[in-house]
Amino acid sequence: MYVPAGKTFLVHPITFNGPCNAPKIIIQVEGSIVAPDVGKWNNHGAGKWLSFEKIDGLVFTGSGSMDGSGSGWWARTCKFSHTQGCASSSPTEIHFSRCNDLTVSNLSIMNSPQMSLVVLRCENVYINQLKITSPEYSPNTDGIHLSESQNVRIQNSIIGTGDDCISISDGTSNVVIDGITCGPGHGISIGSLGEDQSTATVEKISVSNSYFFNTTNGARIKTWQGGKGYVRSISYENIALSNVTNPIIIDQYYCLKESGCPAQENAVHISDVKYNNFWGTSSKNYAVILNCSKTVACTDIHLTNINITTVASSVENTEAACINAYGEADGYLNTDMSCLHYSEI
Numbered sequence: 001m002y003v004p005a006g007k008t009f010l011v012h013p014i015t016f017n018g019p020c021n022a023p024k025i026i027i028q029v030e031g032s033i034v035a036p037d038v039g040k041w042n043n044h045g046a047g048k049w050l051s052f053e054k055i056d057g058l059v060f061t062g063s064g065s066m067d068g069s070g071s072g073w074w075a076r077t078c079k080f081s082h083t084q085g086c087a088s089s090s091p092t093e094i095h096f097s098r099c100n101d102l103t104v105s106n107l108s109i110m111n112s113p114q115m116s117l118v119v120l121r122c123e124n125v126y127i128n129q130l131k132i133t134s135p136e137y138s139p140n141t142d143g144i145h146l147s148e149s150q151n152v153r154i155q156n157s158i159i160g161t162g163d164d165c166i167s168i169s170d171g172t173s174n175v176v177i178d179g180i181t182c183g184p185g186h187g188i189s190i191g192s193l194g195e196d197q198s199t200a201t202v203e204k205i206s207v208s209n210s211y212f213f214n215t216t217n218g219a220r221i222k223t224w225q226g227g228k229g230y231v232r233s234i235s236y237e238n239i240a241l242s243n244v245t246n247p248i249i250i251d252q253y254y255c256l257k258e259s260g261c262p263a264q265e266n267a268v269h270i271s272d273v274k275y276n277n278f279w280g281t282s283s284k285n286y287a288v289i290l291n292c293s294k295t296v297a298c299t300d301i302h303l304t305n306i307n308i309t310t311v312a313s314s315v316e317n318t319e320a321a322c323i324n325a326y327g328e329a330d331g332y333l334n335t336d337m338s339c340l341h342y343s344e345i
Contacts, residue, residue, distance in 0.1 A: 194227015
């Protein structure tokens with residue numbers, strides 16, 4: 001399939017279903033593809049705009065753009081207004097499900113109604129040189145969302161959204177993320193995990209050589225109280241920061257309910273997490289927050305060479321806040337890590 005340069009096509013929600021006989025399917029977008037405005041969707045209940053199911057060997061590439069026309073969806077979201085007729089959910093712009101040996105490269109993806117690009121139950125995925133943009137105020141517009149997927153590489157991409165630049169959820173493992181520019185947005189996040197007492201597992205995630213600017217978070221892990229399972233073998237390395245609110249954060253009390261969330265004893269166990277070579281500025285004095293479960297401690301947490309100052313002062317040391325976090329900190333540290341328990345349990 002070929003979308004020629006200099007042409008713009010209005011495309012209504014569509015699903016491409018496999019399996020396919022050809023060993024490789026190539027979709028090359030050199031022009032522009034635009035979604036209909038919210039009021040002109042043929043199927044208002046559709047959860048996806050461009051959906052690809054069970055297509056192995058798919059290559060989705062080109063120098064063109066895909067515009068999800070999300071502004072109408074953002075305006076009617078229940079997140080901003082609980083008026084009658086508000087939208088409790090909006091469509092994903094591009095969705096891949098059970099597509100193994102998948103390549104997505106060189107495209108511009110913009111103005112997603114909700115998540116920009118979702119990878120669900122896929123293996124052997126290569127994502128390279130994408131530009132993903134939605135306004136900072138656009139709700140739930142994660143740039144790339146991974147779920148139940150293995151052996152994924154994401155690199156050399158620019159992502160600015162109203163939510164996580166990259167989010168990694170349950171059942172995902174063996175992910176390499178390298179060379180990402182993230183901002184604005186909510187950082188590169190593992191989670192949220194464990195909602196409604198569910199069991200979740202995420203492991204073997206590496207994030208390196210990336211830059212966060214004007215984001216609410218940098219390296220984030222977020223879980224709900226009451227969950228089970230684990231997050232382990234996580235590495236964030238060579239991370240540059242500019243005006244980031246929470247450069248390093250583990251939050252095991254994540255809650256989006258207006259009434260709050262009740263205290264629960266179970267928690268997803270977080271272990272073997274390494275933060276190595278962070279530098280730049282935080283928008284507040286607390287650059288490291290390790291808010292671990294009071295009943296299921298975070299263990300084997302390692303911080304090395306953390307050089308984060310505040311935006312207000314390039315020489316003032318920053319602080320850390322820890323609850324039930326065990327591990328060690330070494331190398332150059334201008335963040336006071338005395339709250340970290342220097343042992344493992």
